[in-house]
Amino acid sequence: MFREFYFSLKKAFVTWWWTIDRTLLFSALSLVAFGVFMTFSASPSVADRIHVESYHFIKRQLFFLFPALGIMLGTSFLSPKTIRRISVIAFCVFFVLLIFTLFSGSEIKGAHRWVSFLGFGLQPSEFLKPLFTVVCAWILATGKLVKSFPAKIISSVLFILIAVILWNQPDFGMLVTFGAILGVQFFLSGISIKALSLLGLAGIGAAIGAYFSLEHIHYRVNNFLNPQVGDSYQVDKALATFQNAGWFGTGPGEGLAKVYLPDAHTDFILATAAEEFGFLLCGLVIFVFALIIYHGLSLNKKENNLFSILVSAGILTQIGVQGIINMSSSMHLIPTKGMTLPFISYGGSSLVSVAFAMGILLSLTRPHLSQTGE
Amino acid sequence: MTWFKKDVFYPVGQEIPFNSKNRYTSLDKKTIASTSVGQWRLSFLIFAFSLAFFILISRLFYLTVIKKKPILITKEPPAFMMQRGNILDRNGVILATDLPIVDLFVDGKFVSNAQTETQKLLEIFPDLDFEKTYKKIKSKSRFTYLKRNLTPTEQYAVNHLGFPSLNFSTREKRIYPQNELFSHILGLTDVDNNGLSGIEKAFNRDLKIHHKNVQLSVDVNVQDMVRETLLKYIEKFEATGGLSVVMNVDTQEVLALVSLPDYNPNTFEIPSKDAFFNKASLGVYEFGSIMKVFSVALGLKTGKITPDDEIDATKPFKMAHYYISDYHAKNRMLKVPEVLIYSSNIGSSKIALMAGTENQKEFLTDLGFLEPLDIELPEKAHPMYPKVWRDINTATISYGYGMSTSPLHIMSGLSALVNGGLYRAPTFLLGGNKNKPLRRILSPKMSEEIHYMMRAVSDIGSGKNANVKGYLIGGKTGSAEMQDERGRYISGSLRTSFIAAFPMNSPKYALMVMLENPKKSAETFWYNTSGWNAVPCAGEIIQKIAPYLGVSPQSELEKPPYIEAAYVIKEKEKH
Numbered sequence: 001m002f003r004e005f006y007f008s009l010k011k012a013f014v015t016w017w018w019t020i021d022r023t024l025l026f027s028a029l030s031l032v033a034f035g036v037f038m039t040f041s042a043s044p045s046v047a048d049r050i051h052v053e054s055y056h057f058i059k060r061q062l063f064f065l066f067p068a069l070g071i072m073l074g075t076s077f078l079s080p081k082t083i084r085r086i087s088v089i090a091f092c093v094f095f096v097l098l099i100f101t102l103f104s105g106s107e108i109k110g111a112h113r114w115v116s117f118l119g120f121g122l123q124p125s126e127f128l129k130p131l132f133t134v135v136c137a138w139i140l141a142t143g144k145l146v147k148s149f150p151a152k153i154i155s156s157v158l159f160i161l162i163a164v165i166l167w168n169q170p171d172f173g174m175l176v177t178f179g180a181i182l183g184v185q186f187f188l189s190g191i192s193i194k195a196l197s198l199l200g201l202a203g204i205g206a207a208i209g210a211y212f213s214l215e216h217i218h219y220r221v222n223n224f225l226n227p228q229v230g231d232s233y234q235v236d237k238a239l240a241t242f243q244n245a246g247w248f249g250t251g252p253g254e255g256l257a258k259v260y261l262p263d264a265h266t267d268f269i270l271a272t273a274a275e276e277f278g279f280l281l282c283g284l285v286i287f288v289f290a291l292i293i294y295h296g297l298s299l300n301k302k303e304n305n306l307f308s309i310l311v312s313a314g315i316l317t318q319i320g321v322q323g324i325i326n327m328s329s330s331m332h333l334i335p336t337k338g339m340t341l342p343f344i345s346y347g348g349s350s351l352v353s354v355a356f357a358m359g360i361l362l363s364l365t366r367p368h369l370s371q372t373g374e
Numbered sequence: 375m376t377w378f379k380k381d382v383f384y385p386v387g388q389e390i391p392f393n394s395k396n397r398y399t400s401l402d403k404k405t406i407a408s409t410s411v412g413q414w415r416l417s418f419l420i421f422a423f424s425l426a427f428f429i430l431i432s433r434l435f436y437l438t439v440i441k442k443k444p445i446l447i448t449k450e451p452p453a454f455m456m457q458r459g460n461i462l463d464r465n466g467v468i469l470a471t472d473l474p475i476v477d478l479f480v481d482g483k484f485v486s487n488a489q490t491e492t493q494k495l496l497e498i499f500p501d502l503d504f505e506k507t508y509k510k511i512k513s514k515s516r517f518t519y520l521k522r523n524l525t526p527t528e529q530y531a532v533n534h535l536g537f538p539s540l541n542f543s544t545r546e547k548r549i550y551p552q553n554e555l556f557s558h559i560l561g562l563t564d565v566d567n568n569g570l571s572g573i574e575k576a577f578n579r580d581l582k583i584h585h586k587n588v589q590l591s592v593d594v595n596v597q598d599m600v601r602e603t604l605l606k607y608i609e610k611f612e613a614t615g616g617l618s619v620v621m622n623v624d625t626q627e628v629l630a631l632v633s634l635p636d637y638n639p640n641t642f643e644i645p646s647k648d649a650f651f652n653k654a655s656l657g658v659y660e661f662g663s664i665m666k667v668f669s670v671a672l673g674l675k676t677g678k679i680t681p682d683d684e685i686d687a688t689k690p691f692k693m694a695h696y697y698i699s700d701y702h703a704k705n706r707m708l709k710v711p712e713v714l715i716y717s718s719n720i721g722s723s724k725i726a727l728m729a730g731t732e733n734q735k736e737f738l739t740d741l742g743f744l745e746p747l748d749i750e751l752p753e754k755a756h757p758m759y760p761k762v763w764r765d766i767n768t769a770t771i772s773y774g775y776g777m778s779t780s781p782l783h784i785m786s787g788l789s790a791l792v793n794g795g796l797y798r799a800p801t802f803l804l805g806g807n808k809n810k811p812l813r814r815i816l817s818p819k820m821s822e823e824i825h826y827m828m829r830a831v832s833d834i835g836s837g838k839n840a841n842v843k844g845y846l847i848g849g850k851t852g853s854a855e856m857q858d859e860r861g862r863y864i865s866g867s868l869r870t871s872f873i874a875a876f877p878m879n880s881p882k883y884a885l886m887v888m889l890e891n892p893k894k895s896a897e898t899f900w901y902n903t904s905g906w907n908a909v910p911c912a913g914e915i916i917q918k919i920a921p922y923l924g925v926s927p928q929s930e931l932e933k934p935p936y937i938e939a940a941y942v943i944k945e946k947e948k949h
Contacts, residue, residue, distance in 0.1 A: 188415050233583055245438035279438040283431050290427035297420045301413065313419065324426050331433045 016077060019366040021299065027292045028072070028343065028358045034273075034285060035344035035351075036065060041253050042272040043265040043346055057265055057346050064348040068355035075359025076366070080308065083360055087134035094131060097124035098165050123349035125166060125174045129318050130357035132162065133181050137310030140189045144306055152191070155182060172210055172217055173339040177321050179203055184317040185310045217335075224335035234268070235332050237261045241271040242331065249278030265346040267338050268330045285344070286327065293320045299365050308364045315357045318342075457546060458567055459581040461560060461574075462589045463597075464629075464804045469556050469590070470574070475547040476529050478521045482514040484539040491537050495520070498531045511539070550639045555597055557636040557645075558652040559590065559751070559802060571650075573802065576750045589804045591627035596620055599918040600630045604887065607911035608634055611892035611902075617653040618915065619781055619886045623789040623875060626800040626807050628782075629883070629923075631655070653888075656753040658778040662854030663836075663904075664873050665774035666714055666722040667828065671791055672737045672772075673710070673725035674820045681710050681823050681936040687720040694766040698723050711827045711940045714850060715835035719773045726772030727765060734768050740815045741787040741797060743779045748799035748810065755780035774852055781871075785886050788873050792828070792848075792881040795821045826937050829878040834944055836905045840874065840913030844927025845920050848881070849874035849912070851904035856891060867891045870904035872912045876920065877928050883919075887912040 043057035075083065101124060136155045143151020159182050166175040183203070187196060210217045223235075241257035241264075244250065255275040258264045264272045274282040296316045300309050319342045326341040328334045340350040461470040485491060492508040499521055510518045524532070524542070532540055548563045550556070561572020567582060569575035573590065580586040604618045620630040633653040637645030651657065673679040684707040690699035700718050713721030726734055738744055738759075746754040757779040760767045770776040782800060790797035795816030801807040816824075828848030831837045837849040853870045855863040871888040875881040887908045898906040933941065 184419065187419070190415075236583055239437065240443070242434070242437035243441050243443040246442050246444070247439060274434065274438050279435055282438070283434055286427060286431050286434060290424065293423045293427070294420060297416055297423070301416055309416075313416070316423075317419075320423050320426075324423075324430065327430050328433075331430070331437060333429070333433060 012077070016366075020076060020362055021295075021365045023295050024292060024358070024362055024365060025076075027288050027295075028362075031285070031288055031292075031343035032065070032069070032351075032355075035269075035341075036061060037252070038269055038273055038344060039265060039346050041255070041276055042258060042269055045259045046263070046265050060348065061346055061351070064351050068351045071352060072355035072359040072362070075356055076362035078359075078363050080311075080364060083363060084134060084138055084307075087131045087360075088138070091128065091131040091135050094124045094128045095162070097122070098128055098162065100124070102165060102168055123347075125162075125169075125171060126347075126349040126353040127356070128162065129174075129177060129181070129353060130315060130360060132158070132178060133185075133314035133318060133357070134311055134360065136182055136185055137307050137314060140185055140310055141305075141307035144189065152186070155185075167210075167214075170214055170216075172214065173325060173337045176325070177318055177339075179206075180321045181314045181317050185314050188309060188313050189306065220335040220337070224332075234262055235336060238268050238271045238330050239332055241268070241275045245274045245276075245278050245282070247278050247280055249274065249276045249281065252276050263338070266340055267326065267336075267345070269341055269345050270327050270330045273344075289320070289323045292316070296361060296365070312361050312364050315361045318357060319354065457585060458548065458563070459585050460587045461581075462587055463592050463594045464590065464627075465593065466589070467594045469552055469592075469594070470548060470550050470560050472546045473549045474544050475522075476524045476526075476542045476544050477519055478524055478529075478532060479517055479519050479541055479543060480511050481516050481539050481541055482511070482518070483516055484537075485511055485514075486537075486539075488512040491535075491539065494535050494537075495532070495540075498528060498535075548639075552594060552598075553640060554636045554638045555594070555601060556592065557639055557649075558633045558654070558753075559592060559631055560639065562639055571753065572652075572751060575752050590802050591622075591625075591629065591804045591806065592631070592802065593629050595922055596919050597630040597632065599922070600915055601632045601634075603911060603915045603918065604632055604634060607887075607892075607907060607914075608889065611889060611895070611898075611907045613889040613892040613907070615648070615653065615890040617657075617781055617886075617888050618911075619654050619785050620915075620919065621785050621789055621800060621884045623793040623881050623884050625805075626786060626789055626798045626810075627804070628800055628802050630919075631782075631802075633657075652751070652753045654781045655747075655749065655751050656755050656780065658755045658757055658780050659869060659888075660775050660778050660854045660857075661784060661871055662774040662852035662869075663717045663719075664784065664850050664852035664871055665772065665777075666717060667791065667824065667850045667873070668738070668741065668787060669722040669726050669734075669772040670710060670714060670827065671816060671820065671824055672729045672734055674823060675737060675816055676729040676733050678728040679710055679725055681827070681934070683710050684708065685710065685713055685718075685721040685724050687713075687718050687724075690720065691723075693723075693769055694764070696766060696770070698769060709936060709940055709943075711830050711937055712943070714827050714831050715940060715944075717836055717851065722772045723769035726768050731763055731765060731768045734771065735763055737815070738771075738777070740813065741783075741790065742799065743777070743783050743787060747780070747782055747786065749782065750802045750806065755783070757783065774854060781886055781888060784873060785884055788875065788884050788886075790815050791824050792821060792875045792884065794818045823934075825875075825878045825881065826931065826934055828875065829931055830937050830940060832874070834941065836903075837872065837874070837909050839905055839909040840872065840916065842913050842917045842920070845916055845925060846877040846879055846928050846931060847874050847913070847916060848876070848878040849909070851909060853903040868902055868904075870902070870908040872904055872908040874912055874916065876916055877925055879928055879931055882925060883923060885912055885915060887915065 039058055039061045044054040047054050047056045136158065139151045139155045143149045159178060162178055163175055166178070183199060186199065211221055212218065237257065237260050241255070241261055244255070244257045250256065253276065255272060257275055258272045261268050261271060270282065273285060293316050296312055300312055303309050322339055322342050325334070325337055326339045329337045340347050342350070342354040457472040460468055463469055488508060488511045491511050492504060495507060496502055496504060502521065507520060510520060529542060546567070548567070550560065559572055561574040562570045563574050564570055569578035569581065573588060574581065577588045580588060600618045600620060604616050608616050615634050617633045618630065619628065621628055631654050633651070635649045637649040687700060687708045688705055690697050698719055700716070700720055702716050704716055704718070708716065708718055708721050712718070713725070744757050744759055746756050757777070759777045767776050786797070786800045795814055795818055796812050797815045798807055798810050798812050801810070825848060828850060829846060832841050832847045832849045836851040840847055840849060849872055851872050853868045855865065856867045856869050858864055869888060869890055870892055871886065873884070873886045875884045889908050889911070892902050892907040894900045894902040
């Protein structure tokens with residue numbers, strides 16, 4: 001009895017090990033490891049500034065690290081079908097929680113994005129991202145199989161419901177990410193270029209609408225366009241942090257400019273990383289991000305299950321868009337946008353959510369599953 | 375509703391292997407068709423993402439390697455760098471600085487005996503209310519302010535009590551050690567340490583972000599002497615307000631600028647609109663007879679008159695329904711210097727009309743009177759002048775009605791008139807004028823002729839009450855009726871002003887004094903024109919600041935023939 005169990009367990013692990021995509025796995029693990037390392041470096045100065053003990057953020061991040069790794073590896077064992085089932089149920093739960101943020105969410109820096117859960121601030125929209133990806137992929141794939149199924153309409157309605165809530169939180173960056181996920185999924189599921197252009201125009205229209213109706217967006221865009229006029233304290237400090245780097249950086253923990261950089265452990269963690277590790281290592285981090293996206297999408301080319309393609313492309317889009325927005329805003333290529341850097345930034349919700357997303361990706365890219373079923 | 379039928383619907387993840395085309399169902403074909411559409415689309419997506427990451431790595435390379443700017447380690451403690459920079463006067467005296475301020479708060483978690491703690495605290499702060507403080511200490515709240523702005527001694531005493539529940543929080547506070555002295559120049563900051571007005575606003579970026587000090591051209595001693603004297607005369611004549619500006623005529627640096635009433639930037643009270651208003655840089659006024667100096671200069675520049683000429687002021691003349699007449703009418707031919715000495719409206723109108731409307735407009739533009747000044751302060755005046763400039767405007771503007779400009783405009787114009795004829799916009803920064811363009815508005819010879827005439831006004835004309843012996847003051851008075859908010863002249867209420875430069879053998883400094891609505895009194899023989907209030911005020915200011923500025927008493931100028939003649943006529947008329 002025990003022997004059988006042992007062997008079946010061993011078989012599962014061996015199968016997992018030989019089927020898992022190791023490029024993706026080790027890229028993700030190395031980014032997480034780097035993120036923990038950076039939290040050690042970046043967060044004490046922020047903690048001191050807000051008068052909590054120096055290791056406050058590090059302790060919290062480590063607290064989330066092992067559950068996050070567990071979730072990532074655990075999810076990669078699951079079959080696509082199980083993932084879909086879990087995701088549909090979890091989607092409903094987190095969607096309700098997201099609505100909940102509007103009414104009793106705690107306010108941090110002027111936005112209602114968090115609900116309190118067992119003493120931790122929980123950001124439902126972070127978790128909703130991978131769940132939304134799976135649910136929409138399922139709907140769109142079903143739409144291909146069953147002609148009468150109004151897949152595009154249903155997924156659009158889901159998106160609009162979420163968008164309305166995010167607009168009111170407000171969390172414009174998250175809204176852009178959700179839009180990008182659905183946009184890519186539409187694109188890959190074979191929507192006509194004409195319809196895609198219309199969606200693109202609608203997106204641009206929404207962005208212009210946000211500029212004129214959301215005050216902080218207006219302010220940030222204006223600040224970006226006329227840096228002489230507005231308060232560009234954060235961007236100035238971030239650029240100074242980058243410029244202190246050079247090829248090799250100041251060395252771990254030796255950064256000087258990061259001390260004056262607000263959000264050095266979250267939105268601007270790339271600046272901290274650059275200052276201490278220099279162009280070579282920090283460039284490597286960006287390269288690893290690119291590698292995950294490139295490799296993941298390339299695997300999709302060999303895939304012939306639309307559900308799989310849509311889920312992995314959606315997740316890669318989520319990671320990619322978030323990473324690109326975060327890095328471009330800290331390097332002053334776009335207006336500042338508070339968005340975490342996946343795997344690396346401090347933040348429990350962000351880490352657990354991206355770990356779950358990565359777990360899904362790892363599971364779907366295991367080659368045997370799509371060929372033999374369960 | 376066909377889509378949930380068991381025989382049609384394949385739950386995803388349970389797909390049939392697509393190895394052979396024969397094994398496809400018709401529904402599978404659609405899926406495959408869609409994935410084959412996806413092939414080029416996937417390539418496109420890969421390309422887009424790769425491009426984005428390539429841009430990011432290039433940008434990283436540009437910032438970290440190409441634009442590398444290492445931070446030098448300084449000995450300054452890190453907290454210090456968060457401070458807003460200081461504002462200094464020309465000698466390095468601090469006019470505005472940030473100081474750390476300590477507030478006392480109680481952490482309810484660590485209170486052991488609220489009664490004792492309250493009693494001990496009250497020994498240090500007798501002004502605290504026992505009941506209120508006791509309540510605050512007893513509440514279990516983790517953060518309650520007990521007292522703000524502690525002195526170091528008080529902080530030491532609280533520390534000495536040794537209660538773990540009593541803690542301090544520090545913050546930065548903007549302090550203006552000179553109180554109201556520089557209120558209009560420096561301006562204010564808000565609670566977020568952003569400049570709201572004045573230099574604080576103009577140099578907000580340098581002060582706040584780069585933590586740089588800003589050194590001004592003003593001099594704390596000159597400013598203090600000017601303000602003290604002006605305040606004294608405002609009180610003496612019950613004026614509603616006033617202003618004074620001192621400027622170096624060669625560098626156009628502002629040495630002092632006082633606008634009264636003013637406010638104390640250290641108090642939390644919001645200043646009244648009147649007190650907050652910088653009359654010298656933001657206010658626009660009709661200056662009256664002061665403008666005649668510029669009209670004579672115009673006449674000289676255009677070559678229409680020479681100092682030896684005579685102007686017919688025998689009788690008032692009529693122009694477009696206006697009678698232009700003189701306040702101290704001489705009813706005779708006036709020599710050009712006499713137009714200034716007796717402040718003749720007729721004389722100056724005729725000179726301006728001779729020069730012509732176009733030339734007048736051009737000259738006033740050259741003097742910068744018609745445009746906002748190129749100064750550092752955000753409070754910049756927009757001059758007002760007639761849209762359609764007719765001959766009647768030329769005449770009235772020549773003696774200071776029909777065109778409004780700011781006192782700083784007049785001061786920079788006056789500097790150009792007396793410094794040998796070179797105009798440059800004024801500055802509030804030490805040496806801040808080096809890069810501003812210079813332009814010639816008058817020849818050195820004409821500038822010198824102006825020196826003699828202004829000196830005569832101070833010696834025997836309306837400015838003689840400011841004739842401090844030895845400093846060779848030259849000046850011109852002006853008294854203009856004040857206007858109400860709808861632009862109507864208020865009869866009897868005057869805005870009296872005096873512009874002066876000294877020493878007239880080679881002018882170094884220019885000064886302006888303006889009083890708003892000074893009252894008549896027996897002491898002034900029931901006059902309230904400039905000569906009785908603004909002029910003696912200016913005299914007293916010069917008497918105080920000239921020695922400080924290193925101007926030593928000089929012997930009287932040698933009079934050229936045209937000035938000598940005016941003195942002779944004056945002597946004759948006395949008898």
